[in-house]
Amino acid sequence: MIAITNVSYFLGDRALYDGASLHIKPKQKIGLIGLNGTGKSTLLRMINGEFQPDGGHISKSGDCTIGFLNQDLLSYQSDDSILSVAMQAFERQNELQVQIDNILHEMEHDYKDELIDKLARVQDEFEALDGYSVQSKAEAILEGLGFVTDDLQRPLRLFSGGWRMRVMLAKLLLQKPSLLMLDEPTNHLDLPSIQWVEKYVQSYEGAVIVVSHDRQFLDNTIDTTVEVSGGKLVYYAGNYSYYLEEKDERNEIQRGAYENQQAKIRQTERFIERFKAKATKSRQVQSRVKALDRMDVVDAVVDENAKVHFRFQFTTQPGRHVFQLEDASKAYGEKVILDATNISMERGDKIALIGANGRGKSTVLRVVAGDEPIEGKRRLGHNVMFTFYAQHQLESLNVNHNLIEELKYANPNKTETELRTVLGCFLFTGDDVFKKIKVLSGGEKSRVALAKVLLSQANFLLLDEPTNHLDMQSVNILIQALQQYEGSYIVVSHDRYFVENIANKIWYIEDHQIKEYPGTYEEYEIWVEERGLQSAVSDKAVVSSAPPQKAKAQPAPAAPKNKSLSNEETQKLKKAKKLIDELENTISKLEDQKAETEVKLAEPSVYNDAKALADLNRTYAEIRQKLEKANGDWETAMLEVEELAG
Incomplete structure (x- = not known):
């Protein structure tokens, strides 16, 4: 169908393809x-005819038609409804529909035989092209991609870039x-739409080329993997998982061949060096020199699976309870996101918040961060320090900083060597660390922002779609970093491979409640499938049965009632909880006082006044003593609450 033969393409003096x-x-x-940067999108544009190769040629069969979904389509806008835009795929059917409408309009005034014959011919062609069902096909595809029926007549320009991209995808799918x-x-x-597209691509009658960092999407849709490497297109006859296994085998063979060849080269060079001055050996020496010149050199295996060699640590340990919502409600006008929901998380929880777009996942993250007002209570645990990553926060990077300066701003206590190590984990090496933020690509900025998050000393992370715009290697680095991270986090992501590797609990929004499944994403999917539900991540099905007893998921109430309490125990529980609140307020004030005193102690003028220095040191010691006692009392009170409520 399409033959790409000996194609070369250069960017300046660098060969993308050779x-x-x-x-x-x-x-x-x-x-x-x-x-x-290896040229995947460039190859697609060459196939589409937008770019011309510098050498070789790309030939296509005469009946080959191409549909290309690319990120440039995000900027497309129109006042037409999204249904009309999608139906632009049916160019001939639309022309015939206009003709039919015009003929019928004429016949209202002039019922001629010629018009009747013309109408019959046009309607026959329209019917042959299945014109009467094109609208229902367009509606089915748009709704499969996440649009609701009421959306279909809304103008395209009212939708965000991501939703406009879905419309353009629908149009391409309809063109077939x-x-x-x-x-x-x-x-x-979102996840339901990804799964819908997967099924569509699996049954698609034409050929498909997919560029994606979503491993599971590739595994579920492709039968061939082509790797762009060293300016070549390397073919693997299987999906992405097959490619990983096959590449490991090829690398092992190449590594053996490289080591054998290097040993032979060293042996030959020793022979040449030893006997080059002996006339009796000159023929053998010259023969070996020529053999080295003629040798096809085997390249060393380049390990593209970057490893994280840095431990992301924080200094302040949080209490057992990290976060809690009590009877929390959130709505935007008539659109209800949460309705009297209760949920909590404890130290060490690694939570993935999943579900369809529009259900309020990002809103929940903002609620947790305290950026969204709610009805009900939001409680952040003792000593919990959080940081929030979202795509829009890339704009908060200082464009005039270089990478080292930007990370230094996040953690001034790190040395330049440590910061270089962190940047190396995120694929910035050598002089890359001195690049200005303003010259970075979107993906590079994402990596810098993620590095800042992990350097921030926070013990609680909120990450909204952190894998967007990252390639597979960068996603793998982020997975390793989060697996090493000893704090707690909530991650919103649609990347199933990523979620499976970083989460030990799943949260999903259903019936305006945040619900929890206490297991991995794979276990969650099995649980959903066993109950004959549609994908629960779409939030369209109602989960009527609870998870199995061994993995029972219930939001933790403010005061667990797992046993009946006597009046005396109830009073003790109330008193202990009140004490905890008082102690947390006291601890917060003491920490502020401690920080203020430390600032004063750092002032050079203090060291010229012996009395002032002694007074400050005495005050600082008293504050630390009080703080240590308050923390001890807090731990004791927490243990008492847990014992009474347990």
């Missing part, structure tokens, strides 16, 4: 993978080109 070849067959499902090219299609889709 003698690359690939044959795309009808109905083939290809995953195009490679590090950022012989080759469908999708560049990062999952970036702007």
